[in-house]
Amino acid sequence: xxxxxxxxxxxxxxxFVLVLTLxxxxxxxxxxNNLLTFSKNPRVAxxxxxxxxxxxxxxxVSEDARVSVVKDFLxxxxxxxxxxxxxxVNAADKYNLDYRLVPAIAMQESNLCKKAxxxxxxxxxxxxYGKNVLKFDNYTDAINTVTKxxxxxxxxxxxxxxxxxxxxxxxxxxxxxxxxxxxFMNQLTVNL
Numbered sequence: 001x002x003x004x005x006x007x008x009x010x011x012x013x014x015x016f017v018l019v020l021t022l023x024x025x026x027x028x029x030x031x032x033n034n035l036l037t038f039s040k041n042p043r044v045a046x047x048x049x050x051x052x053x054x055x056x057x058x059x060x061v062s063e064d065a066r067v068s069v070v071k072d073f074l075x076x077x078x079x080x081x082x083x084x085x086x087x088x089v090n091a092a093d094k095y096n097l098d099y100r101l102v103p104a105i106a107m108q109e110s111n112l113c114k115k116a117x118x119x120x121x122x123x124x125x126x127x128x129y130g131k132n133v134l135k136f137d138n139y140t141d142a143i144n145t146v147t148k149x150x151x152x153x154x155x156x157x158x159x160x161x162x163x164x165x166x167x168x169x170x171x172x173x174x175x176x177x178x179x180x181x182x183x184f185m186n187q188l189t190v191n192l
Contacts, residue, residue, distance in 0.1 A: 064089060066089050066099050067085050067086050067089050069188055069189070070085040070088055070089060070099065070103055070188065071085040073103060073184075073187060073188050074103065074112065077107065077111070077112045078112075079106075079112035079113055079114075080112075080113045080123075080139070081103065081106065081112060081113055081123065081139060081143075084139050084140065084143060087139070087140055087143050087144075088102050088103060088143055088147075091143050091144050091147035091148070092147060094147070095147050095148050095150075095151035095152070096151060096155075097147055097150055097151045097155060098185070099188075100184075100185040100188035100189070101150060101162075101165075101181075101185065102124070102143060102146060102147055102150070103184070103188060104162075104181045104182075104184035104185040104188060105124050105125075105146075105150075105169075105181055106123040106124050107180075107184045108177060108180045108181050108184060109123065109124050109125035109126075110122075110123045110124070110125065117133045117135075119135065120133050120134070120135040120136065121135065121136040121137070121138055121139050121141070121142045122134055122135060122136055122142060123139075123142065124142070124146045125170075126142075126145075126146050126149070150165070153168075154168060154169070161178075162177075162178040162179075162181040162182045162185070163175070163178040165178075165181075166178040166181075
């Protein structure tokens with residue numbers, strides 16, 4: 001009985017599906033022909049197409065990758081120095097110093113200004129001895145002074161690595177200061 005039912009269903013549905021398929025094919029062919037005829041009309045305006053000018057205009061915006069790396073580092077740690085990333089790189093270039101050193105020391109000394117003495121703009125522990133606190137007028141002045149001093153009084157006198165700088169910057173330290181500064185400098189490395 002089941003075989004009879006399947007044979008009857010197949011016999012009735014096959015012609016219906018065949019007619020439906022042929023109708024759809026004819027419809028699609030007629031639509032395609034209408035589209036071809038429509039597109040050959042020279043008076044048709046295509047609003048979505050750009051005008052042919054024969055030239056291609058490309059605008060490139062370039063940014064120093066070091067600035068982006070410093071910005072990312074300062075953003076990651078939510079530092080007040082974020083608007084000064086370009087200043088940090090510019091000062092490092094001006095004084096021929098590794099651009100990573102100033103933010104790395106700021107991270108080591110004050111958690112990127114979070115633990116700096118209030119109103120001092122001194123994120124580097126620079127000139128802070130006991131109750132004596134060296135204050136700057138603003139972060140730009142601080143960045144420039146710290147960078148210049150590191151370049152002239154440290155690097156200029158043969159103290160270039162974090163370990164060498166530590167001997168004068170924080171002489172009583174057991175090496176952890178240099179390890180931390182190196183760690184933060186590694187985070188600031190440009191990967192090209």
